[in-house]
Amino acid sequence: MNPAVPGAPPRPASYRRIAALALPALVVLAAEPIYLLIDTAVVGHLGAVPLAGLALGGVIMGVAPLIGAVLAYGTTARAARRFGAGDRAGAVAEGVQGTWLALAAGLVLVAAAQFLAGPVAGLMGDDPAVEAAAAEWLRVAVLGAPFLLIAGAGQGWMRAVQDTKRPMWFVSVSFLLSAILAPVLVYPVGLGLVGSAWANAVAQAISGALFLLALRRERVSLGVDWPLMSKQLVANGDLVVRGVAFQVSTFSAAAVAARVGTTALGAHQIGMQLWTFAFLALDAVAIAAQALIGADLGAGRPEVAKASAKRLTIVGLGYGTAFLVAVLVSLPVLPGLFTTDEGVREQLGAIWPWLVLLLPIAGVVFALDGVLIGAGDLKFMRNMTVVAIASGLPFTWLTLVFGWGLAGIWSGIAVFMLVRLGLILWRLRSGDWAVTGAERS
Template sequence: MAISRFFALPSHRETWRLAWPIILSNSSVPLLGAVDTAVVGHLPEPHYIGAVAIGALIFSFLYWGFGFLRMGTTGFVALASGEEDADEVRSVLARAMILSLVIAVFVLLLQGAVLWLSLLLIEGSRAVEAGAADYFSIRIWGAPAVLANYALMGFFIGIRNTKAALTVQIFMNGLNILLDLIFVIGFGWNVMGVAAATAISESLALALGLYIARRELLKIGGMWKRAAILSLAKMTRLLAVNFDIFIRTILLIFAFAYFTAQAAKGGDVTLAAVAVLMNFVHFMAFGLDGFAFAAEGMIGTAIGAKRPDKLREIVYVTGFWALVVSGLYALVYLVFGPAIIDLLTGIDEVRARANDFLPWLILMPLVAIWSYQLDGIFIGAVQSKEMRNGMIIAFIAYMAAMKIFGDLWGTHGFWAALMVFFVMRAVTLAVVYPRVELRAQA
C-alpha cells in the first residue's frame, strides 16, 4: 500500500478520536494518587501514609482481577453494534450489570476473609495494619459501584464512545480529590476520610455513567427483552469468556507481583529502585492502552459487520500509531529518564540503582507495544480462549526466564525475563491472529 493511501485511510481519524480520551482519562489516575498521598502526608503520624498505601494496594489487586467485566463487555457490545442489533447491545449491557452485581454481593459477604488474607500477605506495623483495616472497611462498600462502572466502561468503549468513559473518569477523580480535601483536611477524618471520599465518588460516578448510558441507548434504539437478557446460552458464553479473561488477568497480576517479590531479595535499595521504575511502566500503559482500547471497539464492530477489509485496516492503523507513541515513550525515557528518576526519589543510592536499570525501561515500550495491541484485537474479537492459552504459555516462559536469567544476571536478569514475558504474550497471539480474520469472513 502506498504511503499516501495509507495516511488517507479513514481509520486514522477514528483511532485518535477513540484513543485520546482514554489516554487523558488514564493520566488523571496518578494525580488522584498524589492527592491521596499529600493529604495524609500532612497528618501528624507517618503510619497514615502506609495505611492508605496498603489499603489502596489491596483494592488495586482486588479490582484488577475483575477487569474482565470491562473487557468482555466491550467485545460483545462491539460485535452486536457491528451487526446493528440494538436489542443485543442492550442485552449485553444488562447481562454485564447483573454479573457485576452478583460478584459485588460475594465480595461484600467475603470482605472479612479478603481483608484477613490481604494483611497476612502484606506485612506492616500494627498501626499501619489498623489504619488499612479502617480504610478497607469503608471503601469496600463502593465495590458494587466500581464493578458496575467496569461494565459501563466496556459498554462505552464497545459503542466507540470513549468520551463518555473520559467524562465519568474525570468526574470521579475530580470529586474524589475535592472530597479528600473536605474530609481529611476539613473534617480531620484521616484515613477513613480518604476511603469515604473514594467510595462516595465511585458511587456518584456510577450514577453519572448510568445517565450517559441511558442517553446513548436512546440513540441506539432497540428494546429490553427479558428472555434475551436471561438467555442461558448467552449468559453461559459471557461467563466462559469472562472466566478465560479472569485466568489471563490473574496470571498477569501474579507475574508483576512475582517480579517485585524477586527484586526485593536484592535489598531495600534495589526494591526502592524497582518501585520507582514501575512508575515508568504505568506511564507507558497510559498511552498504549489508548490505542489498544480503540482497537477493541473498532475490531469488534468490523467483525460484527463482516468486513475483513476494514478489520485489516484497523489493525494496521492502530498498530502504526501505537508504535509511533511507543517510540516517543522510548525517546522521552532516553532523554529525560534520569531527571524523572530524580523527581521520584531524592535518595542518591536509589537514584544510582534506578539509572542502572533505566536501559530496560527505554527498550520496554518498543517491546511491550505488540502485546498491548494484540490484546486489544483479541478482546474486540471476543476470542478469549486464545488470550487465556497465550498467557499461560507466556507465563511459563516468563517463570523459566526469571530463574535462568535471574541466576545469571541478578536483578538485570529479572528485567530481561519481563521482556521475554512481553514478547511471548505477543508471539502467542500473533500466531493465531488469522483466526480473527476468519471470524470477519464467516
C-alpha cells in the same frame, strides 16, 4: 464506521478514525493512573512505611480493576459484533447484563476484604507495620469496588457502540474531584493513609453512578437475562484466567520486593504506578481496536479488519515511542515528585532502564491485544498470557536466591513482554483470528 461511498468497497479504519476513538479513551484510561500517581506522591511524603503499605494494599486491591477490565473487554468484544451487525439495542443489552455481573462481583469483594485484608497482607508482606497499614487502607478503598466494576461494564458497551466521549467526561469529573480530595483528607483533615482510600472510593462511586444513569436512559430492558448472562460468563472465563495470570505476576513481584526491603517495595510502588499509567494510556489504541475490529467482523468484513489491524500496529509503535521520549525527558525530576526518602530514590535507579525500553514494545502489544479481544479471540489471549507470564516469573522468584533486587524483578517483566510480543505477532500473521458474524462461534 467507515464513510459510506456508493459502489465503493469498505475501507480499513483511517488514522483519523482511530484517533477519534482512541483520544477520548486515552483520557478515560489515564484518569485513574494519574490519580494513583498523585495518590502515590501524596502518601510518599508520609514516609517509607505508609508508601509501602499503599503498595501492598494497592496490589491486593488490583483484583477489582482486573475484574473491571474483564467486564469491559468481554462486553466490548460481544457488543461490538452486534453493533457491527446493525443491532445497537442488542449491543446495549450486553451492557445491562455486564452491569448486573459487576454489581454482584463488587459486593462479594467488599465482603471478602473486610475479613481477609489482614491475612492476605500478612501473607504477602514481611513487615508488621507495613502489613497493618495495607490492611487498614484496603478495608476502606474496597468500598468503591462495586462502582468501579459498574464503570468497567459501562465503558464496555459504550466503546462497542463507538461512544468514547461520554465515558471520558464521566471518569474525568470523578477523578478530578478525588485528586483534590486526596491531599486534603491525608494532610489538613489528618486521616493519613486512610484519607487516600476514602478519596479513591469517592471517585469510583461517582463514576459508577454516572454510568448507571447513562444505561437507564437507553431504551432496553434493565432486567436480568439469564441466558445472555450465562453466555457472557462463559466468554469471560478466558479473560478471567488471563487476569488471574496477570495477578499472579503482580503479587509475586510485590511479595519479592517486600522481602528485598521496605525502600525497595516503596520504589517498586512508584515504578509500577508509572508503568500502569503508561500501559493504560497506551491501551487507548486497544480500545479503538476493539470497537473497530469487532464491528468489521460483525459486519462480515475480515479483509478490512486485517488491514485495520496493520494500521493499528503502526499507531501503537509510534505511540509507545512517544512515551519513551516523554519519560526520558522527565527522568531528572520524576523521583523528587514521589518521595524525599533517599533509600527509595536510590532503589528507583534499578527500574528506569527497564521501564523506558519496554514502552515501544508495550505500544505494539497493547494495540494488538485490542485487535484480538475485538475479534473475540479470547482462548488464544488466555493461552498466550499464561505462557508469557510463566516465562517471566522465574526471573522474579530467583531474585530472592541470587540477590538481583529490583533489577531482577523488572527483568522478569521484560521477558514477559517480549514473549507476549512474539506470540501475538505470530497470531496476527496467521489470520486465524478474523472470524466473522454477530457472535464468534
